[in-house]
Amino acid sequence: MNQITVYTTSTCPYCDMMKNFLKEQGLSFNEVNVQLDQAAANRLVKTTGQLGMPQTEINGQWVLGFDPEKVMSLVK
Template identity: 80%
Template structure:
């Protein structure tokens, strides 16, 4: 079972693309909206050093931006 978390904002088109891609592939995920959750946003920046979204954590590995190829490499 994959552990997938997508960190998003409300207005990010690439976040929508990432979520749609995961749904199309039948990959369940949880979503954290960093616009609504400042503590999560702070944790994200501390963890990855990146401000941009989407950032997707897959089984402890990070994918920055919308990168379907990297997602498919990381899922089991």
Template identity: 65%
Template sequence: MQNQVTVYSTNTCPYCTMLKNYLDQNGVAYTEVNVQEDQAAANRLVQTTGQMGVPQANVNGEWVLGFDPQRVQSLLKQ
């Protein structure tokens, strides 16, 4: 099954880098949205989740706030 993963990040966020590295190491394809460079995406993210912090990931329709590899893994389709 194909996973749908989108990572919302900024250029300077160490936890964003950790999340992307985790996904890369586990062979999980994802789309990255840099909210530091895309203000419209940042606004949509806050409107959708009510959270301003990053990283945020949408994994198969479920939101994960912060670097939470256990939660990400539990939402991935095997």
């Protein structure tokens, strides 16, 4: 079972592309909207050092931005 979390904002088109891609692949994921959760936003910046969205954690590995090839290389 893959552990996938997508960190998003409300106004990010690439976030929607990432979520749609995961759905098309039949991959379930949790979404954390960092615009609505400041604590999660702070943790994310501490963890990855990145502000851009989306950021997707897959089984402990990070994908920055919309990168379907990297996503598929990390899922089981």
